[in-house]
Amino acid sequence: xxxxxxxxxxxxxxxxxxxxxxxxxxxxxxxxxxxxxxxxxxxxxxxxxxxxxxxxxxxxxxxxxxxxxxxxxxxxxxxxxxxxxxxxxxxxxxxxxxxxxxxxxxxxxxxxxxxxxxxxxxxxxxxxxxxxxxxxxxxxxxxxxxxxxxxxxxxxxxxxxxxxxxxxxxxxxxxxxxxxxxxxxxxxxxxxxxxxxxxxxxxxxxxxxxxxxxxxxxxxxxxxxxxxxxxxxxxxxxxxxxxxxxxxxxxxxxxxxxxxxxxxxxxxxxxxxxxxxxxxxxxxxxxxxxxxxxxxxxxxxxxxxxxxxxxxxxxxxxxxxxxxxxxxxxxxxxxxxxxxxxxxxxxxxxxxxxxxxxxxxxxxxxxxxxxxxxxxxxxxxxxxxxxxxxxxxxxxxxxxxxxxxxxxxxxxxxxxxxxxxxxxxxxxxxxxxxxxxxxxxxxxxxxxxxxxxxxxxxxxxxxxxxxxxxxxxxxxxxxxxxxxxxxxxxxxxxxxxxx
Amino acid sequence: xxxxxxxxxxxxxxxxxxxxxxxxxxxxxxxxxxxxxxxxxxxxxxxxxxxxxxxxxxxxxxxxxxxxxxxxxxxxxxxxxxxxxxxxxxxxxxx
Numbered sequence: 001x002x003x004x005x006x007x008x009x010x011x012x013x014x015x016x017x018x019x020x021x022x023x024x025x026x027x028x029x030x031x032x033x034x035x036x037x038x039x040x041x042x043x044x045x046x047x048x049x050x051x052x053x054x055x056x057x058x059x060x061x062x063x064x065x066x067x068x069x070x071x072x073x074x075x076x077x078x079x080x081x082x083x084x085x086x087x088x089x090x091x092x093x094x095x096x097x098x099x100x101x102x103x104x105x106x107x108x109x110x111x112x113x114x115x116x117x118x119x120x121x122x123x124x125x126x127x128x129x130x131x132x133x134x135x136x137x138x139x140x141x142x143x144x145x146x147x148x149x150x151x152x153x154x155x156x157x158x159x160x161x162x163x164x165x166x167x168x169x170x171x172x173x174x175x176x177x178x179x180x181x182x183x184x185x186x187x188x189x190x191x192x193x194x195x196x197x198x199x200x201x202x203x204x205x206x207x208x209x210x211x212x213x214x215x216x217x218x219x220x221x222x223x224x225x226x227x228x229x230x231x232x233x234x235x236x237x238x239x240x241x242x243x244x245x246x247x248x249x250x251x252x253x254x255x256x257x258x259x260x261x262x263x264x265x266x267x268x269x270x271x272x273x274x275x276x277x278x279x280x281x282x283x284x285x286x287x288x289x290x291x292x293x294x295x296x297x298x299x300x301x302x303x304x305x306x307x308x309x310x311x312x313x314x315x316x317x318x319x320x321x322x323x324x325x326x327x328x329x330x331x332x333x334x335x336x337x338x339x340x341x342x343x344x345x346x347x348x349x350x351x352x353x354x355x356x357x358x359x360x361x362x363x364x365x366x367x368x369x370x371x372x373x374x375x376x377x378x379x380x381x382x383x384x385x386x387x388x389x390x391x392x393x394x395x396x397x398x399x400x401x402x403x404x405x406x407x408x409x410x411x412x413x414x415x416x417x418x419x420x421x422x423x424x425x426x427x428x429x430x431x432x433x434x435x436x437x438x439x440x441x442x443x444x445x446x447x448x449x450x451x452x453x454x455x456x457x458x459x460x461x462x463x464x465x466x467x468x469x470x471x472x473x474x475x476x477x478x479x480x481x482x483x484x485x486x487x488x489x490x491x492x493x494x495x496x497x498x499x
Numbered sequence: 500x501x502x503x504x505x506x507x508x509x510x511x512x513x514x515x516x517x518x519x520x521x522x523x524x525x526x527x528x529x530x531x532x533x534x535x536x537x538x539x540x541x542x543x544x545x546x547x548x549x550x551x552x553x554x555x556x557x558x559x560x561x562x563x564x565x566x567x568x569x570x571x572x573x574x575x576x577x578x579x580x581x582x583x584x585x586x587x588x589x590x591x592x593x594x
Binding site: 239 | 502506507510511512513514515516517518526528529530532533534536537538539540543545548549550551552554555557559560562571574575576577578579580581587589590591592
């Protein structure tokens with residue numbers, strides 16, 4: 001057999017199930033790939049011993065004929081998911097030594113189904129960022145480079161470690177989370193597939209909270225089929241999350257390859273923004289052509305409040321974050337920096353424990369929720385949110401099955417290129433993804449081609465609530481129709497420092 | 500709406516984040532940049548629009564008012580910076 005890390009998750013599943021490959025062999029290959037890829041900084045914590053023990057247990061279950069849907073498949077877990085007995089940092093100094101005494105519901109379902117944990121993946125601090133550069137553990141590096149250049153590019157964010165690890169074939173798939181685009185934007189930047197399911201589809205229990213009304217868990221994988229397989233295990237009702245929905249989880253994999261003939265696809269002109277590169281527009285037009293060729297009907301739609309989504313998000317998300325992150329005070333867990341009294345201890349702990357972007361967002365959130373400003377900012381943003389949702393509801397009521405847009409306004413940029421003193425430049429990365437979070441809808445990013453710089457570009461499909469199945473069918477059409485692109489070949493192992 | 504240095508200090512105090520004097524002006528600039536970005540919403544007419552309070556139209560589920568967990572005090576204090584007898588320890592609060 002060729003290198004097991006080059007298999008898709010579905011291929012590896014079938015090989016392990018048919019016993020042509022053991023989970024032990026598959027896992028050892030991935031453990032070695034992870035260790036050799038440290039220059040990518042995709043993992044914050046590697047758990048090779050646990051991975052091999054889980055692989056052996058999986059092989060034993062396979063031998064007994066008890067294989068689960070993900071039996072023996074090595075995955076990476078975003079370091080926002082609490083893992084029992086394994087350090088969970090949220091990419092922050094304030095949780096640098098935090099070892100949860102419990103397991104997140106979503107990751108526990110992966111282990112229930114037989115998956116193997118390779119370790120915890122890098123991310124922007126508390127998932128706040130679009131480039132993975134706000135991580136206390138340093139930026140994750142994309143396996144992609146511009147031709148002839150050694151400039152380090154961002155893998156996107158906040159799930160940058162997840163996207164980099166999947167694109168570099170360090171794991172068969174990874175968990176991620178998406179509050180404003182944190183699954184779809186890094187997937188688009190790395191030529192991988194990422195789906196943010198409908199709000200309530202996956203339990204948020206045990207996932208470190210950023211903005212509770214926007215956060216959703218989802219997978220990043222190399223193929224649409226792989227995403228469908230992983231989401232089925234991740235999704236489902238959980239009594240421990242009162243917003244998780246009690247709906248049966250469909251067999252998403254069965255939707256991959258299903259006909260899309262007769263589906264109505266909406267094209268919102270409001271996503272054609274000023275200054276958008278011509279290549280993004282051209283890619284979008286190609287996506288339209290591919291879906292049309294597969295028998296879908298294309299209609300122009302209006303989503304008039306699109307431009308207000310990003311500003312509304314930058315009120316709602318910081319407001320919820322300021323409330324959620326109030327718990328980090330140096331008392332129950334995490335860093336403690338002493339002070340003269342308890343108030344000073346709180347202040348010192350939070351000043352030292354949070355990085356600049358997190359502090360900025362906590363302060364904006366505190367401001368918009370403070371007396372005298374609540375109505376002008378927070379309440380108004382919640383009303384805008386209603387308008388954004390109504391835009392989508394109107395389109396769906398008119399018979400639209402899904403909406404096609406670009407995933408990001410550009411391809412990946414270099415580490416250090418954006419942000420700096422202008423936080424807004426970074427925020428604009430999420431212009432196309434954030435509407436979906438505000439409205440609670442499912443959205444998938446799927447690779448669709450390469451930029452002039454030979455970097456991946458993605459398209460996004462937005463679906464009706466709980467209609468992830470249609471998104472998988474449509475995304476597979478794009479995956480099948482798009483020109484085949486090879487994932488970047490390994491330049492990083494050669495530069496690995498020995499440990 | 501533009502905020503001044505006194506507001507930056509007040510917000511930092513509310514957020515329990517200690518600020519060094521040298522950070523205030525820099526932070527004022529960044530916060531104002533964000534506030535002027537969100538000021539785009541000023542032009543939107545939201546008269547009669549209900550604020551979104553639930554992402555999906557659903558009733559909050561209820562469960563029986565029963566104990567579902569407990570007896571794990573050592574686990575709960577395991578990550579604390581300081582604890583004594585399964586209690587979180589903090590600097591003296593009452594003189």
